[in-house]
Amino acid sequence: MPAAARDLTDVVRDIGRRDLDRPTPCTDYTVRGLLNHLLYWGPSLLTAVRKEDPPPRAASEETAALVTGDWQRRLCDLVADLADALSDKKAWQGTTTMGGGELPGSMIGGMVLVEFVVHGWDLATALGSQRPWSPEAAVGAEDVLRGMAEQGRQMNVFGPAVAVPASAPALDRALALSGRDPAWQPLG
Incomplete structure:
Protein backbone atom coordinates (compact mmCIF):
# COMPACT_ATOMS: atom_id res chain seq x y z
CA MET A 1 0.00 0.00 0.00
CA PRO A 2 2.73 2.56 0.77
CA ALA A 3 4.28 2.06 -2.68
CA ALA A 4 0.93 2.43 -4.43
CA ALA A 5 0.18 5.59 -2.41
CA ARG A 6 3.58 7.01 -3.29
CA ASP A 7 3.06 6.24 -6.99
CA LEU A 8 -0.34 7.96 -7.00
CA THR A 9 0.81 11.06 -5.10
CA ASP A 10 3.79 11.45 -7.44
CA VAL A 11 1.36 11.60 -10.36
CA VAL A 12 -1.05 13.96 -8.59
CA ARG A 13 1.79 16.41 -7.88
CA ASP A 14 2.62 16.49 -11.62
CA ILE A 15 -0.87 17.55 -12.69
CA GLY A 16 -1.15 21.16 -13.79
CA ARG A 17 -4.16 23.36 -14.44
CA ARG A 18 -3.81 22.81 -18.21
CA ASP A 19 -4.07 19.05 -17.71
CA LEU A 20 -7.51 19.02 -16.07
CA ASP A 21 -9.54 18.69 -19.27
CA ARG A 22 -7.43 15.91 -20.81
CA PRO A 23 -9.18 12.61 -21.57
CA THR A 24 -8.17 9.55 -19.54
CA PRO A 25 -8.21 5.81 -20.26
CA CYS A 26 -11.11 5.71 -17.78
CA THR A 27 -13.51 6.71 -20.54
CA ASP A 28 -16.16 8.27 -18.29
CA TYR A 29 -13.69 10.81 -16.89
CA THR A 30 -11.40 13.65 -17.84
CA VAL A 31 -8.43 14.24 -15.53
CA ARG A 32 -10.60 16.70 -13.54
CA GLY A 33 -13.44 14.18 -13.34
CA LEU A 34 -11.15 11.42 -12.14
CA LEU A 35 -9.60 13.68 -9.51
CA ASN A 36 -13.10 14.66 -8.41
CA HIS A 37 -13.98 10.94 -8.20
CA LEU A 38 -10.98 10.28 -5.92
CA LEU A 39 -11.77 13.30 -3.74
CA TYR A 40 -15.46 12.33 -3.54
CA TRP A 41 -15.08 8.65 -2.62
CA GLY A 42 -11.79 8.85 -0.69
CA PRO A 43 -13.33 10.11 2.59
CA SER A 44 -15.92 7.30 2.49
CA LEU A 45 -13.18 4.74 1.92
CA LEU A 46 -11.17 6.24 4.79
CA THR A 47 -14.04 6.04 7.27
CA ALA A 48 -14.79 2.49 6.10
CA VAL A 49 -11.14 1.51 6.64
CA ARG A 50 -11.21 3.12 10.08
CA LYS A 51 -14.61 1.50 10.78
CA GLU A 52 -16.15 4.89 11.54
CA ASP A 53 -19.47 6.42 10.54
CA PRO A 54 -19.44 7.69 6.95
CA PRO A 55 -18.82 11.40 6.42
CA PRO A 56 -21.44 13.74 4.99
CA ARG A 57 -20.91 14.36 1.29
CA ALA A 58 -22.51 16.00 -1.73
CA ALA A 59 -25.62 14.30 -3.05
CA SER A 60 -23.75 12.82 -6.01
CA GLU A 61 -20.30 12.61 -7.48
CA GLU A 62 -21.58 14.34 -10.62
CA THR A 63 -22.73 17.44 -8.70
CA ALA A 64 -19.66 17.66 -6.46
CA ALA A 65 -17.01 20.16 -7.57
CA LEU A 66 -14.02 19.16 -5.46
CA VAL A 67 -11.09 20.07 -7.73
CA THR A 68 -10.87 23.57 -6.27
CA GLY A 69 -8.50 25.42 -3.99
CA ASP A 70 -5.56 23.31 -2.87
CA TRP A 71 -7.03 20.08 -4.22
CA GLN A 72 -3.56 18.53 -4.78
CA ARG A 73 -2.64 18.84 -1.10
CA ARG A 74 -6.07 17.55 -0.01
CA LEU A 75 -5.83 14.54 -2.31
CA CYS A 76 -2.23 13.73 -1.35
CA ASP A 77 -3.16 14.00 2.35
CA LEU A 78 -6.18 11.74 1.78
CA VAL A 79 -4.04 9.14 -0.01
CA ALA A 80 -1.48 9.25 2.82
CA ASP A 81 -4.24 8.88 5.44
CA LEU A 82 -5.68 5.86 3.60
CA ALA A 83 -2.27 4.19 3.31
CA ASP A 84 -1.58 4.87 6.98
CA ALA A 85 -4.97 3.54 8.10
CA LEU A 86 -4.45 0.39 6.01
CA SER A 87 -1.11 -0.26 7.70
CA ASP A 88 -3.15 -1.35 10.74
CA LYS A 89 -3.95 -5.08 10.45
CA LYS A 90 -7.33 -4.44 12.12
CA ALA A 91 -8.42 -2.45 9.05
CA TRP A 92 -8.25 -5.66 6.99
CA GLN A 93 -10.15 -7.78 9.52
CA GLY A 94 -13.84 -8.09 10.26
CA THR A 95 -16.48 -6.05 8.51
CA THR A 96 -17.18 -2.39 7.93
CA THR A 97 -19.81 -0.32 6.19
CA MET A 98 -19.73 1.79 3.08
CA GLY A 99 -22.66 2.93 1.00
CA GLY A 100 -25.17 1.42 3.40
CA GLY A 101 -23.97 -2.19 3.14
CA GLU A 102 -21.69 -4.28 5.29
CA LEU A 103 -18.49 -5.40 3.56
CA PRO A 104 -15.35 -7.28 4.61
CA GLY A 105 -12.53 -4.99 5.67
CA SER A 106 -10.24 -6.86 3.29
CA MET A 107 -12.53 -5.95 0.39
CA ILE A 108 -12.31 -2.24 1.23
CA GLY A 109 -8.52 -2.48 1.51
CA GLY A 110 -8.39 -4.17 -1.89
CA MET A 111 -10.65 -1.49 -3.38
CA VAL A 112 -8.29 1.22 -2.12
CA LEU A 113 -5.28 -0.54 -3.63
CA VAL A 114 -7.04 -0.85 -7.00
CA GLU A 115 -8.10 2.82 -6.87
CA PHE A 116 -4.50 3.88 -6.20
CA VAL A 117 -2.94 1.71 -8.90
CA VAL A 118 -5.52 1.84 -11.68
CA HIS A 119 -6.54 5.49 -11.31
CA GLY A 120 -2.91 6.48 -10.76
CA TRP A 121 -2.10 4.83 -14.08
CA ASP A 122 -5.16 6.51 -15.68
CA LEU A 123 -3.91 9.93 -14.60
CA ALA A 124 -0.26 9.33 -15.53
CA THR A 125 -1.22 7.96 -18.92
CA ALA A 126 -3.52 10.92 -19.59
CA LEU A 127 -0.50 13.15 -18.99
CA GLY A 128 1.60 11.07 -21.40
CA SER A 129 3.84 9.83 -18.59
CA GLN A 130 5.49 6.43 -18.90
CA ARG A 131 6.62 6.42 -15.26
CA PRO A 132 7.60 3.15 -13.61
CA TRP A 133 5.13 1.62 -11.17
CA SER A 134 5.85 -0.32 -8.04
CA PRO A 135 5.93 -4.03 -8.98
CA GLU A 136 4.50 -4.96 -5.56
CA ALA A 137 1.55 -2.61 -6.02
CA ALA A 138 0.90 -3.94 -9.54
CA VAL A 139 0.95 -7.58 -8.38
CA GLY A 140 -1.34 -6.71 -5.46
CA ALA A 149 -13.30 -7.79 -11.69
CA GLU A 150 -16.29 -9.88 -12.75
CA GLN A 151 -18.47 -8.47 -9.99
CA GLY A 152 -17.21 -4.99 -10.95
CA ARG A 153 -18.28 -5.59 -14.54
CA GLN A 154 -21.74 -6.65 -13.38
CA MET A 155 -21.96 -3.39 -11.42
CA ASN A 156 -20.72 -1.37 -14.44
CA VAL A 157 -17.61 -0.32 -12.53
CA PHE A 158 -15.24 -2.07 -14.96
CA GLY A 159 -15.45 -2.52 -18.70
CA PRO A 160 -14.99 -5.81 -20.51
CA ALA A 161 -11.62 -7.46 -19.89
CA VAL A 162 -8.95 -6.63 -22.46
CA ALA A 163 -6.85 -9.47 -23.86
CA VAL A 164 -3.15 -9.31 -22.96
CA PRO A 165 -0.54 -12.05 -23.10
CA ALA A 166 -0.02 -14.10 -19.94
CA SER A 167 3.61 -12.93 -20.09
CA ALA A 168 2.56 -9.25 -19.88
CA PRO A 169 3.74 -7.30 -16.82
CA ALA A 170 1.51 -7.48 -13.73
CA LEU A 171 0.40 -3.86 -14.22
CA ASP A 172 -0.79 -4.60 -17.76
CA ARG A 173 -2.66 -7.69 -16.56
CA ALA A 174 -4.31 -5.68 -13.76
CA LEU A 175 -5.31 -2.91 -16.16
CA ALA A 176 -6.71 -5.44 -18.62
CA LEU A 177 -8.80 -7.04 -15.87
CA SER A 178 -10.24 -3.59 -15.09
CA GLY A 179 -11.24 -3.14 -18.73
CA ARG A 180 -8.40 -0.82 -19.69
CA ASP A 181 -6.14 -1.17 -22.69
CA PRO A 182 -2.56 -0.97 -21.37
CA ALA A 183 -1.53 0.45 -24.77
CA TRP A 184 -3.93 3.45 -24.49
CA GLN A 185 -2.35 6.71 -25.59
CA PRO A 186 -3.64 10.27 -25.22
CA LEU A 187 -4.71 11.91 -28.47
CA GLY A 188 -2.36 14.38 -30.07
Whole structure:
Protein backbone atom coordinates (compact mmCIF):
# COMPACT_ATOMS: atom_id res chain seq x y z
CA MET A 1 0.00 0.00 0.00
CA PRO A 2 2.73 2.56 0.77
CA ALA A 3 4.28 2.06 -2.68
CA ALA A 4 0.93 2.43 -4.43
CA ALA A 5 0.18 5.59 -2.41
CA ARG A 6 3.58 7.01 -3.29
CA ASP A 7 3.06 6.24 -6.99
CA LEU A 8 -0.34 7.96 -7.00
CA THR A 9 0.81 11.06 -5.10
CA ASP A 10 3.79 11.45 -7.44
CA VAL A 11 1.36 11.60 -10.36
CA VAL A 12 -1.05 13.96 -8.59
CA ARG A 13 1.79 16.41 -7.88
CA ASP A 14 2.62 16.49 -11.62
CA ILE A 15 -0.87 17.55 -12.69
CA GLY A 16 -1.15 21.16 -13.79
CA ARG A 17 -4.16 23.36 -14.44
CA ARG A 18 -3.81 22.81 -18.21
CA ASP A 19 -4.07 19.05 -17.71
CA LEU A 20 -7.51 19.02 -16.07
CA ASP A 21 -9.54 18.69 -19.27
CA ARG A 22 -7.43 15.91 -20.81
CA PRO A 23 -9.18 12.61 -21.57
CA THR A 24 -8.17 9.55 -19.54
CA PRO A 25 -8.21 5.81 -20.26
CA CYS A 26 -11.11 5.71 -17.78
CA THR A 27 -13.51 6.71 -20.54
CA ASP A 28 -16.16 8.27 -18.29
CA TYR A 29 -13.69 10.81 -16.89
CA THR A 30 -11.40 13.65 -17.84
CA VAL A 31 -8.43 14.24 -15.53
CA ARG A 32 -10.60 16.70 -13.54
CA GLY A 33 -13.44 14.18 -13.34
CA LEU A 34 -11.15 11.42 -12.14
CA LEU A 35 -9.60 13.68 -9.51
CA ASN A 36 -13.10 14.66 -8.41
CA HIS A 37 -13.98 10.94 -8.20
CA LEU A 38 -10.98 10.28 -5.92
CA LEU A 39 -11.77 13.30 -3.74
CA TYR A 40 -15.46 12.33 -3.54
CA TRP A 41 -15.08 8.65 -2.62
CA GLY A 42 -11.79 8.85 -0.69
CA PRO A 43 -13.33 10.11 2.59
CA SER A 44 -15.92 7.30 2.49
CA LEU A 45 -13.18 4.74 1.92
CA LEU A 46 -11.17 6.24 4.79
CA THR A 47 -14.04 6.04 7.27
CA ALA A 48 -14.79 2.49 6.10
CA VAL A 49 -11.14 1.51 6.64
CA ARG A 50 -11.21 3.12 10.08
CA LYS A 51 -14.61 1.50 10.78
CA GLU A 52 -16.15 4.89 11.54
CA ASP A 53 -19.47 6.42 10.54
CA PRO A 54 -19.44 7.69 6.95
CA PRO A 55 -18.82 11.40 6.42
CA PRO A 56 -21.44 13.74 4.99
CA ARG A 57 -20.91 14.36 1.29
CA ALA A 58 -22.51 16.00 -1.73
CA ALA A 59 -25.62 14.30 -3.05
CA SER A 60 -23.75 12.82 -6.01
CA GLU A 61 -20.30 12.61 -7.48
CA GLU A 62 -21.58 14.34 -10.62
CA THR A 63 -22.73 17.44 -8.70
CA ALA A 64 -19.66 17.66 -6.46
CA ALA A 65 -17.01 20.16 -7.57
CA LEU A 66 -14.02 19.16 -5.46
CA VAL A 67 -11.09 20.07 -7.73
CA THR A 68 -10.87 23.57 -6.27
CA GLY A 69 -8.50 25.42 -3.99
CA ASP A 70 -5.56 23.31 -2.87
CA TRP A 71 -7.03 20.08 -4.22
CA GLN A 72 -3.56 18.53 -4.78
CA ARG A 73 -2.64 18.84 -1.10
CA ARG A 74 -6.07 17.55 -0.01
CA LEU A 75 -5.83 14.54 -2.31
CA CYS A 76 -2.23 13.73 -1.35
CA ASP A 77 -3.16 14.00 2.35
CA LEU A 78 -6.18 11.74 1.78
CA VAL A 79 -4.04 9.14 -0.01
CA ALA A 80 -1.48 9.25 2.82
CA ASP A 81 -4.24 8.88 5.44
CA LEU A 82 -5.68 5.86 3.60
CA ALA A 83 -2.27 4.19 3.31
CA ASP A 84 -1.58 4.87 6.98
CA ALA A 85 -4.97 3.54 8.10
CA LEU A 86 -4.45 0.39 6.01
CA SER A 87 -1.11 -0.26 7.70
CA ASP A 88 -3.15 -1.35 10.74
CA LYS A 89 -3.95 -5.08 10.45
CA LYS A 90 -7.33 -4.44 12.12
CA ALA A 91 -8.42 -2.45 9.05
CA TRP A 92 -8.25 -5.66 6.99
CA GLN A 93 -10.15 -7.78 9.52
CA GLY A 94 -13.84 -8.09 10.26
CA THR A 95 -16.48 -6.05 8.51
CA THR A 96 -17.18 -2.39 7.93
CA THR A 97 -19.81 -0.32 6.19
CA MET A 98 -19.73 1.79 3.08
CA GLY A 99 -22.66 2.93 1.00
CA GLY A 100 -25.17 1.42 3.40
CA GLY A 101 -23.97 -2.19 3.14
CA GLU A 102 -21.69 -4.28 5.29
CA LEU A 103 -18.49 -5.40 3.56
CA PRO A 104 -15.35 -7.28 4.61
CA GLY A 105 -12.53 -4.99 5.67
CA SER A 106 -10.24 -6.86 3.29
CA MET A 107 -12.53 -5.95 0.39
CA ILE A 108 -12.31 -2.24 1.23
CA GLY A 109 -8.52 -2.48 1.51
CA GLY A 110 -8.39 -4.17 -1.89
CA MET A 111 -10.65 -1.49 -3.38
CA VAL A 112 -8.29 1.22 -2.12
CA LEU A 113 -5.28 -0.54 -3.63
CA VAL A 114 -7.04 -0.85 -7.00
CA GLU A 115 -8.10 2.82 -6.87
CA PHE A 116 -4.50 3.88 -6.20
CA VAL A 117 -2.94 1.71 -8.90
CA VAL A 118 -5.52 1.84 -11.68
CA HIS A 119 -6.54 5.49 -11.31
CA GLY A 120 -2.91 6.48 -10.76
CA TRP A 121 -2.10 4.83 -14.08
CA ASP A 122 -5.16 6.51 -15.68
CA LEU A 123 -3.91 9.93 -14.60
CA ALA A 124 -0.26 9.33 -15.53
CA THR A 125 -1.22 7.96 -18.92
CA ALA A 126 -3.52 10.92 -19.59
CA LEU A 127 -0.50 13.15 -18.99
CA GLY A 128 1.60 11.07 -21.40
CA SER A 129 3.84 9.83 -18.59
CA GLN A 130 5.49 6.43 -18.90
CA ARG A 131 6.62 6.42 -15.26
CA PRO A 132 7.60 3.15 -13.61
CA TRP A 133 5.13 1.62 -11.17
CA SER A 134 5.85 -0.32 -8.04
CA PRO A 135 5.93 -4.03 -8.98
CA GLU A 136 4.50 -4.96 -5.56
CA ALA A 137 1.55 -2.61 -6.02
CA ALA A 138 0.90 -3.94 -9.54
CA VAL A 139 0.95 -7.58 -8.38
CA GLY A 140 -1.34 -6.71 -5.46
CA ALA A 141 -3.80 -4.90 -7.74
CA GLU A 142 -3.81 -7.84 -10.16
CA ASP A 143 -4.55 -10.25 -7.30
CA VAL A 144 -7.43 -8.09 -6.06
CA LEU A 145 -8.84 -7.65 -9.55
CA ARG A 146 -8.76 -11.39 -10.23
CA GLY A 147 -11.20 -11.73 -7.35
CA MET A 148 -13.45 -8.73 -7.99
CA ALA A 149 -13.30 -7.79 -11.69
CA GLU A 150 -16.29 -9.88 -12.75
CA GLN A 151 -18.47 -8.47 -9.99
CA GLY A 152 -17.21 -4.99 -10.95
CA ARG A 153 -18.28 -5.59 -14.54
CA GLN A 154 -21.74 -6.65 -13.38
CA MET A 155 -21.96 -3.39 -11.42
CA ASN A 156 -20.72 -1.37 -14.44
CA VAL A 157 -17.61 -0.32 -12.53
CA PHE A 158 -15.24 -2.07 -14.96
CA GLY A 159 -15.45 -2.52 -18.70
CA PRO A 160 -14.99 -5.81 -20.51
CA ALA A 161 -11.62 -7.46 -19.89
CA VAL A 162 -8.95 -6.63 -22.46
CA ALA A 163 -6.85 -9.47 -23.86
CA VAL A 164 -3.15 -9.31 -22.96
CA PRO A 165 -0.54 -12.05 -23.10
CA ALA A 166 -0.02 -14.10 -19.94
CA SER A 167 3.61 -12.93 -20.09
CA ALA A 168 2.56 -9.25 -19.88
CA PRO A 169 3.74 -7.30 -16.82
CA ALA A 170 1.51 -7.48 -13.73
CA LEU A 171 0.40 -3.86 -14.22
CA ASP A 172 -0.79 -4.60 -17.76
CA ARG A 173 -2.66 -7.69 -16.56
CA ALA A 174 -4.31 -5.68 -13.76
CA LEU A 175 -5.31 -2.91 -16.16
CA ALA A 176 -6.71 -5.44 -18.62
CA LEU A 177 -8.80 -7.04 -15.87
CA SER A 178 -10.24 -3.59 -15.09
CA GLY A 179 -11.24 -3.14 -18.73
CA ARG A 180 -8.40 -0.82 -19.69
CA ASP A 181 -6.14 -1.17 -22.69
CA PRO A 182 -2.56 -0.97 -21.37
CA ALA A 183 -1.53 0.45 -24.77
CA TRP A 184 -3.93 3.45 -24.49
CA GLN A 185 -2.35 6.71 -25.59
CA PRO A 186 -3.64 10.27 -25.22
CA LEU A 187 -4.71 11.91 -28.47
CA GLY A 188 -2.36 14.38 -30.07
